[in-house]
Amino acid sequence: MRADAFLAAAEALPVRSLRDLVPAGGIVVVAPHPDDESLGCGGLIAEACAQKIPVRLVVVSDGIGSHPNSKSHPPERLRNLRESETLAAAASLGLSPEHIAFLRLPDRFVPASGPEAEAAAGAIAEAARACGAGALFVTWAHDPHCDHAASAALARRARELLGRGFLGTVSLYAYPVWGWTLPPETEIGEEPRGARLAISHHLRAKAAAIAAHRSQTTDLIADDPQGFRLEPAMLARFARDHEIFLGDLPRRRSLGRLR
Known part of the structure; x- marks a missing residue:
């Protein structure tokens, strides 16, 4: 199936x-970079927090690849800035700092296998255990960014490490971020499964979360001509009243006539 279709x-x-997506337990959102959680899962996080469903956020990379030539923001300062932006974004969605983990793997070089990847998958699994997770949410493996594909591999490995627990097998959902920019003729495979989550009640909170990532949405860091900035069209993509999660929905148990 072509990407456009x-x-x-x-x-x-x-x-x-x-x-419906997560019948029981908490959720873990895995973000390759600081800001992916707000773009792809801001409404999901806000909805879970509003329902008092336990949430954990795991940010995989250190985020310093966005402005590699900045003199005003060398790597450590940029990393600290991006983590502080993530904390502010999470607060806008109702998520507390103690429920956020920063793995600080190298931006643009997140490993999909090997010892560092195994440790990262273990950290994701530990976050899942901490909130009794019923599902993991991670970027789509077809996103055309190496860190997004690697993070998808880490989440798959974390689910393997979790095995089958009290709530059964942990579900795994993918959220597209850069997948929306795929060339239309790219072959994806089978037609999508999954669901849309209505987030109209959380649009203001999600917008505030995205705006908190000022280094990615404004000219806050102005001394790197090659620095990254989210384009208006990309921001508009994530201002819609639903979020898309790809994966197999759990089968509902039959309750007969009971309601």
């Missing part, structure tokens, strides 16, 4: 509630 079909997936 796949993504069009993804935008027509049925609307489901958070508890």
Whole structure:
């Protein structure tokens, strides 16, 4: 299936509630970079926090690849800035700092295998255990960014490490970020499965979370001509009243006539 057809079909997936996606337990959001959590899962996090569903956020990379030539923001200062922006963004969504882990793997070089990857997958699994997770949410493996694909591999490995627990097998959902920019002719495979989550009640909180990432959305760091900045069209993509999560929804147990 071509990417243009796949993504069009993804935008027509049925609307489901958070508890349709995750019938029990908490959730873990895995973000390759500081800001991916707000772009792809801001509404999800806000909805979970509003429902008092336990949430953990794991930020995989240190984020310093966004402005590699800045003199005003050398690597350590940029890393600290991006982490502080993430904490502010999470606060806008209702998530407390103690529920956020920064793995600080190298931006643009997140490993998908090897000892560092195994340790990162272990950290994601530990976050899942801490909140009794029923699902992990991570960037789509087809996102055309190496760190996004690697983070998807880390989440898959974390689910393997978790095995089958009290709540059964932990579900795994993917959220597209850079996947929306794929060349239309890119072959994806089978048609999408999953659901859309309505987030209209959380649009203001999500917008505030995205805006908190000032280093990525403004000219806050102005001394790197090659520095990254989210384009208006990309920001508009994530200002919609739903978020898309790809994956197999859990089967509902039959309760007969009970309601």
